Amino acid sequence: MITYSTPRLAVGAFLVLIAGAAVADDKPAVHKPKNPPTRQELDRREAQRLYALGCLQERKNLLIEAVRSFEAARRLDPASPSVLRALVPLYFALDRHDDALAACKRVLKLDPDDFQTAGLYARQLRLHGLNAEAIKVLSEATKSTKLKDRPDMAAQVWFDLGQVQEQTGEYKAAAASFQKLAGFLDNTESMLENSRMTREDITAQAAETYERIGRVSLKANDPDAATKAFETAQKRDPTRAARLALNLAQVYQSQNKLREALAQIETYLRTQPQGTEGYELKADVQRRLGRGTDVVPDLEKASGRDPHNVALKLLLAREYVKGKQPRAAEKVYLGLLDRQVAGEIYKGLFELYREDGQSGAEKVLNMLDKAVKRGLGDDKNPGRPSEAASARAMLAVLKEDRELFPLLMAAAVRRLSADDEEDRSDRRLHYVTRSFLATLAARNKQLDYAEKLFRSCLDKINGPRDMEPDVYNGLIRVLQLRYKHEAVIEVCNHGLKKAQVTSRLLFQTKMGTAYLNLGKYDEAITAFEDAVQGANKDQQLLCKRLLVDALSAAGKHERALTECQALLKEYNQGSNLREVRSALSMVYQAMGKHDEADKQLRLILEMDPDDVTANNDLGYVWADRNKNLDEAEKMVRKAIELDRRQRVSGVMVSADSDEDHAAYVDSLGWVLFRKGKLEEAKAELEKATKMPGGDDDPTVWDHLGDVYHRLKQKDKAVAAWKKATSLYDQHTRRMQADRYKEIKDKIESATK
Numbered sequence: 001m002i003t004y005s006t007p008r009l010a011v012g013a014f015l016v017l018i019a020g021a022a023v024a025d026d027k028p029a030v031h032k033p034k035n036p037p038t039r040q041e042l043d044r045r046e047a048q049r050l051y052a053l054g055c056l057q058e059r060k061n062l063l064i065e066a067v068r069s070f071e072a073a074r075r076l077d078p079a080s081p082s083v084l085r086a087l088v089p090l091y092f093a094l095d096r097h098d099d100a101l102a103a104c105k106r107v108l109k110l111d112p113d114d115f116q117t118a119g120l121y122a123r124q125l126r127l128h129g130l131n132a133e134a135i136k137v138l139s140e141a142t143k144s145t146k147l148k149d150r151p152d153m154a155a156q157v158w159f160d161l162g163q164v165q166e167q168t169g170e171y172k173a174a175a176a177s178f179q180k181l182a183g184f185l186d187n188t189e190s191m192l193e194n195s196r197m198t199r200e201d202i203t204a205q206a207a208e209t210y211e212r213i214g215r216v217s218l219k220a221n222d223p224d225a226a227t228k229a230f231e232t233a234q235k236r237d238p239t240r241a242a243r244l245a246l247n248l249a250q251v252y253q254s255q256n257k258l259r260e261a262l263a264q265i266e267t268y269l270r271t272q273p274q275g276t277e278g279y280e281l282k283a284d285v286q287r288r289l290g291r292g293t294d295v296v297p298d299l300e301k302a303s304g305r306d307p308h309n310v311a312l313k314l315l316l317a318r319e320y321v322k323g324k325q326p327r328a329a330e331k332v333y334l335g336l337l338d339r340q341v342a343g344e345i346y347k348g349l350f351e352l353y354r355e356d357g358q359s360g361a362e363k364v365l366n367m368l369d370k371a372v373k374r375g376l377g378d379d380k381n382p383g384r385p386s387e388a389a390s391a392r393a394m395l396a397v398l399k400e401d402r403e404l405f406p407l408l409m410a411a412a413v414r415r416l417s418a419d420d421e422e423d424r425s426d427r428r429l430h431y432v433t434r435s436f437l438a439t440l441a442a443r444n445k446q447l448d449y450a451e452k453l454f455r456s457c458l459d460k461i462n463g464p465r466d467m468e469p470d471v472y473n474g475l476i477r478v479l480q481l482r483y484k485h486e487a488v489i490e491v492c493n494h495g496l497k498k499a500q501v502t503s504r505l506l507f508q509t510k511m512g513t514a515y516l517n518l519g520k521y522d523e524a525i526t527a528f529e530d531a532v533q534g535a536n537k538d539q540q541l542l543c544k545r546l547l548v549d550a551l552s553a554a555g556k557h558e559r560a561l562t563e564c565q566a567l568l569k570e571y572n573q574g575s576n577l578r579e580v581r582s583a584l585s586m587v588y589q590a591m592g593k594h595d596e597a598d599k600q601l602r603l604i605l606e607m608d609p610d611d612v613t614a615n616n617d618l619g620y621v622w623a624d625r626n627k628n629l630d631e632a633e634k635m636v637r638k639a640i641e642l643d644r645r646q647r648v649s650g651v652m653v654s655a656d657s658d659e660d661h662a663a664y665v666d667s668l669g670w671v672l673f674r675k676g677k678l679e680e681a682k683a684e685l686e687k688a689t690k691m692p693g694g695d696d697d698p699t700v701w702d703h704l705g706d707v708y709h710r711l712k713q714k715d716k717a718v719a720a721w722k723k724a725t726s727l728y729d730q731h732t733r734r735m736q737a738d739r740y741k742e743i744k745d746k747i748e749s750a751t752k
Contacts (some may be wrong), residue, residue: 006489047077054086063090081110085117092124100124108137115157117142122160131168135161142180152195155184162216171220175213182209207237214247220256226251242271246278253281258289272306276315283319296323310336310345317348326352341389346397354404361407365415368394369433376432391436399440409449412437416456431457435471442478450478458494469502476510483730488514504534509546521554541567541576545583552590560587578604578611585617594625612646612664615639623674633675636667662694670703673710682707698727702743715751721747 037045048211054069067090071744075081091100104121105115118141125134141147147154162177184191185206190393191197197205204657215227230248234241245267252261265282279302283295299316305313313332333349336342353360368391374381375388398405412667429437438453455593456477457467472495492507492514499507521548527546544567551560564584571580580601590596598621604614619635622628643661669684685704688694705720721743728740 015701029080039114043076047080047083051080051083051086052077058086058090063093066090066092066095069719079110080106081114081343083115084110088117088120097124101128108140112140113144113146115141115147115153118144119157119160122164126167126459131164134164135170138164150182150194151187151190152197155181157190158184162212166216166219171216172222175216175220175222175225178209178213178216182206182213185209192475203236207233207240210236211240211244211247214251216246218247218251223255225249242268243273249281250280252467252576253285258285261285262289270300272309274309274311276311279312279315294323295319308340314344314348321352326355337390339384341393343393343397346394347401350394350397350401350404354401354407358407358411361404361411364394364398364404364408365411365429368398369429372433372436374431375524376430395436395440399443402444405440405444406446409441409446409453413449413452416452428670432467435467435474438478439470439474442474442481447478447482451475454478465501468499469506471504472499472502476506480510481513483517485514485517505531505539505543508534509543512546512550516550516553521550524550525554525556541571541579545579548583548587552587557587557591561591562618578607582613582617589621594621597621608617610638610642611641612639616664617644619671623667623671626674629671629675633668633671636664636671640664659691662688662691662697662700665691666694666697666703669707673703674705678711682711696727696730698724698743699739701727702739705743705746709746709750718747718750721750 050069050073054066054073056409057063057066057069057177067087070083070090072556074080074677075086077083084103087098088103088107091103101121101124104117104124107117108121111117118137122134122137122141125131125137138157141157142154142158142161147157148188159182162174162181165171165174165177185202188199188202191202192199210229210233212372214226214233217223217226217229227248230244230251234244245264249261249264249268252264262285265278265285266469268278269282279299282298286292286294287297296316296319299312299319303309303312303316313336317332319325320332329352330349333345333352336345337349350364353363371387371391371394374384375391377383398408412429412434416434434453435457438457441447441450441453454471457471458475472491475491476488479485479491489511492511495502495507496504508527508531509536512524512531515521515524525547528543528550531543532540532547544563548560548563548567551557551563554599563583564580564587567580567583568577571577581604585597585600585604588594588600598618601614601618601621604611605618608614615635616639619632619639622632623636640660643664665684665688669681669688672678672681672684682704685700685707688697688700690703694700701720701724705717705724708714708717708720724743725740725747728743
């Protein structure tokens, strides 16, 4: 806003004139403007003041205060695009993306020629996956009259438009947009005058743009346009000629001009590229010309000329395999492994060995065991880091090879007997090899193999002492997955007597859980009491909570409640208090005191409204009791969303980071069922049955059966309920006897 002041000289003269004539007690008349400002004009003036204030606050990095000032200005002068423009970057900086997008849209409505806001708006739309809207915005921006004198900015708009059109598969339109861009770049003098680009920059950008036009034209099935564009790119920048020869070869190949294609490929390959695209294209053209016998000899020559090109050697090995020359391929792979360790090399070699069946699996097993032994070293030989790296690379490849892995596991189990053959020590698998393979087998749900391999480690513990806890823990986990609870107890007793470095707490808590699953509550309580006695200060709360769960499952609710109340006094702050309240809620639920149970969950949420488990649990128990269903749905959906954020942020890495939690999905399905949204409930519960942790949860299958039954899909309902009862049988959860009987009754009623 511009302010006006009276010149100092004029003011002085005026004062002199009135000094003698004025009477001491006279007052000047109040000025009354002939045309007083309207309310709208006053608002606009105040908006200008607030706008200036916002600019000052933004300059001082007071972003929140600046937003408040600009928003106040916008309310007073909603027709001003300047205020909205100022708000856009601040909204983005403060993660107010919806407000930012709405502001962009409003700016363009007020000022359709604002190509800069259009570009920003389009980029944000693309980030949100709204490509169609971005294309519409950029298409309108190309019509801006302000671009007439800004060829540099016009070029940017056309580039952005072509990019998003190419991304969405609108190749013909993309080629046209890039052609517009090329037109600006071809006008070198105008670009030099209106941008900071050098002549060399403009030439390089023009060549790159024509190259892009060629690639997009190919996708648009316009080979003539592609050829013309690639040739133009070669003229604009001769240094690209060899590389562009590959693009021209692809065009000629698409037109079935194979000899012309081969000539262009040869031009390209003379540069000895590190990739294999050109070599693969040449092999395809040679075969189509009836010269397939030249493929391998030509690749051998090329590999000889470029001996350090690993990708080329891998291609040669694959061609050997195609040509039924497995030993030649093996020689190439092994030669590469002599010089470097790479998963891609092992992948190709193991695929080759896989074709040999069990004999190939034996070769892989020998390679892995040898690398493990040399990597670890022994009393006579120090460990070799390079061999350890090889072992890690092999394990990574084996984990993904679902065809070879079972063969490898079978070979490993057959080799276990070598431990008892003194004259066949060369056949014995290293302790660490067996442990690694057992862990991989467990992750691949090859539980029988995993159990045998883990047990072989326990039969003769002769490996690194620090691996003992992993072996015990791994075996117990496998036995739990197989619902072999008696075997878990046996292993725990073995560990309590024999283990050297494994915490006794592991065995006591796992044994207690096994007894609990068997319905042997007194034994479970004793095991957890032993754990409490042996636990240190940091472990006490976990062990006491397990004891509370066992007491509650055994129906000893009063003692469980007493234990929880004692814990409330001992652990009365932070995450520890949260754990105690969670345990207390479970005890109240088991006692049928639902309001008290709900109160504990609400207290947890008062401490932390974003507690994932508490949101889910409270939403679920409300759904189970058919109350507060709208709020229950919000809480469960919040738990799912919070869980997703936690899984994809921070530093935590998990193989299941892309999977929702099955229990939370089940809760959502159950809430939707209670609300009568049966199709939505079915979709969620069917999803839960396919997820880790949900596929073997009887509660999930029971819920799905109820949904099917309500949808009058009787056969599916009975099948789901039977799945639930079979899982209860496997789990041997006698504590769930009432639920088990209820499902049996539903099956009987539905099949009458």
